[in-house]
Amino acid sequence: MFELYFLFSFMIAGAIIAVTVKDLLSSVIAVGVTGLGVCLTFLVLKAPDLAITQLVVEVLCLIILIRATIRTDLPFATTGRWFFNTFITLAFIILFLGISYIALLDVPAFGYPIMKVARVYLEQGFIRTGAANLVSAVILDYRAYDTLGEATILFTAVMGVLAVIRKKGRKKIGEIEEGQDE
Amino acid sequence: MGVYILCLVLFSVGLYCMLRKRNIIKIIIGLIIAEYAVNLFIVLLGYRMEGRAPIYAANQEILNMVDPLPQALVLTSIVIGLAITALVVGIAMRIYERYGTFDITRINKLKG
Amino acid sequence: MNKEPKGMTLIVKTAARLTAGVILMYGIYIISHGHVSPGGGFAGGVIITLAFVLVILAFGKEFSMRKVSASIASSFESFGAIMFLAIALAGFLGGYFFLNFFINKGVPFTLFSAGIIPLCNIAISLKVGAGLFAVFAVLVMLKFTNGKDKG
Known part of the structure; x- marks a missing residue:
């Protein structure tokens, strides 16, 4: 149970790094870290088939994404309605989390x-x-x-x-x- | 319950990336993270306390196996996710070839 | 034009030459033992794809595409799909779609057991491996031409 919390924190940290970092290659590698965390979580959840498949799929996915990002220039647009866009996005995510919390009350407890x-x-x-x-x-x-x-x-x-x-x-x-x- | 909420937080990170970022590669990364979160959630639903992997061994009786049905569904879903990622990357590379950028706000012409 | 060296350095080429066959063999093992141990058609197909991808990355695409091209991989994928459908249709011998039609299912926990499941694993692995290899080969073949120059 404890290792699940640790692995989830690891994956969330990897995902946040992948979202926020500026360099695209670093971002792709952070996604790879998240995928390996998913692979370990499948092992903890007693699903060895999924762990093998996730590992090899992650490698191929990383190769394809690096193929897409390499040798391209990286124009980053920072103009635009920054505050408005962020506010709308966060409001939508909070709405989503609230509705899904209500839905989670009907799900059977974890482990049973x-x-x-x-x-x-x-x-x-x-x-x-x-x-x-x-x-x-x-x-x-x-x-x-x-x-x-x-x-x-x-x-x-x-x-x-x-x-x-x-x-x-x-x-x-x-x-x-x-x-x-x- | 806490594990489910952490899984939803992971999904929300991917959702934020998909909705807020403007680079196409970042949007693809958000899609991949959200897909991981959904796969994890389905497998978490089938876990059983002190469970064993659903594989029979030759000379021992195993009674407390975890649910094999979500694992079977997720197994197909992972491979489909890879194919979808490849398709989206192909479209993104075509867009880069046509417009010279990955920024979605500059893609405003229907035909070049 | 073929005089200049393509691909990566000599160290990478030697290592790839030694390991590609081992990776391919591991993929075949994962496929054929998919019904008695973890693994199966999906994982094994992707592992076989990775063996070919390693050859492409190490030796360059001109060398590799002479051996196997995207169209050959695409035809293999179609063959896998037809094989899977044929196994499914063979179930009509006993009455319904996807019937496990072997009467004697063999000794459990050995390689030849479980009826149609190993055959289906082989078909699925052909389909997944060849399809993903075709995707990767086509993505490698695409040359980047910057669209800014054309206006």
């Missing part, structure tokens, strides 16, 4: 979940699927429709990136063709 559905999985999952890892059994046997939907979303996102980035379709008629494509 209801587990109405999961009880069936825990009792019969090993006998019916034969997989020792129950998370694998849930995502690929009981809830395989979810995984199918996830695959569809991933396919759509990859196609979106390929369509946004590629140069082939932007050629006009009179334009000279370049040597390389994609």
